[in-house]
Amino acid sequence: MGHLTGKKVFITGAEQGIGFASAKSLIEAGCDIYIHYFSGTEGPEQLVALAHSLGQRASFGQADLTNRQDSEQCVQAAAEFLGGIDILVNNVGGIIARKWLGEIDEAFWNTVIDVNMTTMLNVTQAALPFLKEASAGASIVNLASLAGRSGGHAGSLVYSMTKGAVLTWTRSLAAELGGAGVRVNAVAPGLILGTRFHNQHTTKESADETVRGIPLGRAGTSEDVADVITFLASQYDGFVSGATIDVNGGVYRM
Template sequence: MGKLEGKKVFITGAEQGIGFHTAKCLTEAGCDIYLHYFSGTEGPEQLVELATSLGRRAAFGPADLTKKDEAETCVANAAEFLGGMDVLVNNVGGIIARKWLGEIEPEFWQTVIDVNMTTMLNVTQAALPHLKQAEEGASIVNLASLAGRSGGHSGSLVYSMTKGAVLTWSRSLAAELGEFGIRVNAVAPGLILGTRFHNQHTTKESADETVRGIPLGRAGTSEDVARTITFLASEYDGFITGATIDVNGGVYRM
């Protein structure tokens, strides 16, 4: 595993939950970091304070990453602040709402695709020239979901489809970018409580039912996922690429 001291990281959606804790973990591992946010600066402000206390560099900036020009500007600001880019964490995503097949309108369909896939396209395209210049190789980590593996719960049809696409995107991109020394991997979290996603879209009854089916007998935390992402980020010069790491307590085993 490579050392992350001094590595330059850009992470999307760092306001709360998995994004926040991943940024925290990477900062504590010695990275300099640029934090994208869409709504709310409290989390990024805390992370900048942490980085400063550890002698690291951190800054943050807003963008609607579904818009190509805003994504390009945010990535350019990150690369300028960091002086390059070694690690990209594509964390932005969301279910938007639970809708069953008969309730899905074209606008909703496109919105979920844009939030979970177009953001990843826009950011990764903009970051590619900087990642290619990373002297020891680079690492891209994409956030998928257990829903992309198993199909998810009822009402998550479009979300599950996009997260399955993220897994395929990661495998295909690993083949395409390998010649540049860029590793591409995905993380597929299961039930991770304490995030905006589950606070808004998962009832306590549903969570309790899901936990009963998890071999480890508990829900996951954002820190569980953050540690996994940090490991994959450290593989900027490693031999792991095109892989998906499942973080779900054993409910899905492959």
């Protein structure tokens, strides 16, 4: 595993949950970091304070990553602040709402695709020149989901489709960028409680039922996912590429 001290990270959606925990883990591993957020600065402010207390560089910026110009400006600000980008963590995403097939309209369809896929396209395209310039190789980590593997629960049809697409995007991009020294991998979390996603869209009854089917007998935490993201980020000069690591307590086994 590569040494992360001094590596330059751009992470999206790090206000709370998995993004916040991943940014914290990367800071504690020695990275300098630029934190993207969409709403709320409390989390980014805490992360910047942590980095500064450890003698590392950190800053944050707001952007609507479904907008190409916003994305480009945010990535450019990150690269200028950090002096380049070695590691990109594409964490932004969301279910938006639970809707069954008969309830899905065009606006909802496009919104879920934009939040989970267009954001990834915009950010990765904008970051690509900097990733290619990374002297020791670069690493991209994409946030997928167990829903992209299994199809998800009822009402998550469009979200599950986009997360399945993230898995394919990751494999295809690994083949396309390998020659430039850029590794591309994904994580696919299962039930991770304590995040905005599940606080808003998962009932306690549904969570309890899901936990009963998890071999390890518990839900996951944001830190469980952050540990894996940090490992994959460290593969900027490694041999792991095109892989998806499942973080679900054994409920889905490939």
